[in-house]
Amino acid sequence: MEDDVVADLVKQLVKRLLPSPGNSTEKSSSSSNGEQQQTTLDRAFQYAMRIIGSRIAPSLASDEVAMAESIKRQLVQEGRSSDALTFADLHRRFASLSGTGTVENRWAVLYLLRAVSEDQRRDAAETKRTAVPFTSTLSGPAAVGGLQALPKAAEHPKLQVSQLDAPASSSPRSSLRNGSLRLPRQQAGSSDHGPQGGVLILSKDGDNVKSIAIREYIEISQVDSEVTEAALVRDVVYACQGIDGRYVKFDEDQDGYVIDANVKVPKTTRVLVRRLCEVGWLFRRVRNHISESLEDGPLEAIGTVGQAFCAALQEELGDYYRLMAVLETQIYNPIPFMSGGATCSGGNFLSIRRLAVWLAEPLTRMRLMAVLVDDCKTLRGGAMAGAIHMHLQHGGPLVRSFLRRLMRRVCAPIYEMIRRWVLEGEVDDLYGEFFVVAQPVKAEALWRQGYQLQTSMLPSFIPEPLAKRILRTGKSINFLRVCCEDQGWAKAAAAAVATVRASANGRGGLGYGETEALESLVAEAAGRIDRHLIQIVYNRYKFRDQCLAIKRYLLLGQGDFIQYLMDLVGSELSLPANNLSAFKLSGTLESAIRASNAQYDDGDILDRLRVKMMPHGDGDRGWDVFSLQYDAREPLTTVFTEDIMATYLRIFNFLWRLKRVDHALSATWQTMKPNCSVGRASAIKGDGVKSELTVVLRRCQTLRNEMNHFVTNLQYYIMFEVLEFSWANFLAEMEVAHDLDELIAAHEKYLSSIVEKALLGERSQLLCKTLFSLFDLILRFRGLADRLFENAREMEARNQNATRQRPKRDFHSGSFNGRKSSMSSLSGDFLTSISEEMDACAVEYSSLLEGFIAQLPVQQHVDLKFLSFRLDFSEYYTRQHMSMSTTPLKFRRTSLKI
């Protein structure tokens, strides 16, 4: 049915197009001519039907708009812009019609129109051209120059006829299939016209040999190919957009676009097409990546940077599409034959070779994109930006500019994150892409643990110091906001932005490649915010005062206070640890404060001072568990963390112990002094017991003196060489600290220098142990001395009782002889035991001290040299040590005693 209609229409068409029997030609012909006419019509009809039947599957995707565009362009090119406008208008109206009675297949109509008009134009041009030889055969070549895209061969119609001996009409199929063969067809058509002129030119034109050769080459090349170049070009352009063409299809096995193996094409063409279609292959990759990331996967998987990357790629693909669209419109422009010459080169047509030129640049770009896509598949956030940045280290200006453009897009989210972080302290990072990571921590750990630099997400174009600075700036803001509840940072940030903007002359935008802008912004913001923070810490939270208070109370800087405390608390602390009452001790602390100059200190600071009982075990005395504590409170706990306070506690315990030993020795002195008379009295008497007592007392005196020498010097060293010296350094560093990190570092340095020099560090553990046993020994000695003097006092008291009973004048007479024997036996036992103990104590002490002094030089600290010099200024101990080491037996024995 359909076919019938078509046949009918074709018949009508044939009738209309061929001169009808009613024509002027008919008049002059005979009646047999009429029949001939009929046969001609029939033949034409058959022929037309054959042509129509030959083309069933269109190889072109129908695109009405592109077609209309192509027609318009054609019109404009011919210099008929008004016609082009008219046409555009007509087409618009034509396209807007819809419903019954309108044309559905508008594209076909347009295509037809264009094809017909093109044929016609060419015909017209040809007749014009072929008309030339009629008038002036020799001017042929001259006429060529001005005409557009016309085959030179047309000037040699004779040749044409001989070459294309098979007229187009006899083989419509082949001529149709070879769309590009239109020219020969044309020439065949025009060959009817000027056989006369051709011969002349042929004989005259030397170039003809070349012409003939070219023509032959075309023939040969076309023989091999079943497919026209135009069709291949079309397919390649499609393949470049990831669409399978008619001949060029995606082959999974070869992983690329190839010409269908069943289609006969020359190998060179096949290779060339395959090479060109690399663009298509790459394009598929890129497009797949984009669609996978943007449409299928969850956004968390790629993050904002990944999205930006995809968007940038998409934009690039947009450019690519534009190019493809341009190329596509040019597909429809027929390829003039490779006849060479200036006439052809200017035309807007595409051959495979031209396509290769066109695609060269997109190929590089597409390759880059594919490489990036492959590289970045698993990466996210800053890591992805860093990876792309790595590719930027490339010499090619094209590559660089392309990547720079891409990077600007890709990095936009990162820079936005940096901006928000530096100026607002917000981690604007939903998908974990930022190189600053926030951790949920308590306010006091905010500064130290709250935010961390994640190096894996740090893009390589942001240097590490800058990243650290960025981190600190945001941290400062957060610290101010959360811990200090301060709003002043906003003003500082705004000022920083204003300054940067002013210095950058209005282009304050952050972006990739503007590292300087970023640096200046960060530097400005960091400077201002840090300054603000430091001011807050100094002024509002009185950091300096706090440090001073800690030094005064925990590091025993306030001497009178410590003295009072020691006096008051001493008796209390001799009790077992579990009998102590913290409440009572707090009261003692209060009274110590009130009794000393500490009472004039700031009340707020005194409030923070507390008594702390350390966890204690069995048998611990009060001395072992008592300590002072200073509550730094928020937000200074950032500086005075628990660890730091624990170190302070250690130092305090050490100093407290030292102080206690010192105190004990002083107390011994106190007891010794009034007992001086006892010794003197007994010395005078020359009594046996007394003299023994005198010896013991004397021994005790020297030992105490020795100990005192040691303790005083040690204390001096700790107080002046260690504490004050470190404090002075700390103060100086505090002055120059620009930010909290530096402040913290300065404080830690201060503390660690104290620990190190006060022999509390890791390296001096042995020394410290010796020192502590020395302290214990001194305390033991104190007990010993106390007992000794108690006894001596008792003796004295008894003596005095005895003398008081007698008249005063008999004071010096040895009248207590009756009691003497009993007493002397009692005190004799006691004295011998105590003198033994004292001896042991002295030996142990000297050996311990020996060890201590011997170990001192092992320590690396320069300052310890002073200590060792002070302790052994007369080289007494060195000499003793020398003599001891020469008599190792004795030394060994004493050391065994330890």
Place this chain on the structure above:
Amino acid sequence: MDGAGVEKARETLNLAHAMVSTMRTNLDRQTVSILVGLCEHGVHPEALATVVKELRREGAAMVSRSKLETA
């Protein structure tokens, strides 16, 4: 086909013809309508264009032949 359809068909044809004349393609109205009809019946336009061209050439050849004859 109802009245409106006919009207529309005519308008379409008018437009097509206008376009044809804009493009200076020497096709008369009738031919255009035939061609559009063929297109609507799914004939490939390229083939159709070839037909038109071939027929025209044939016609021209005939004319020239007859001219020669008369000459």
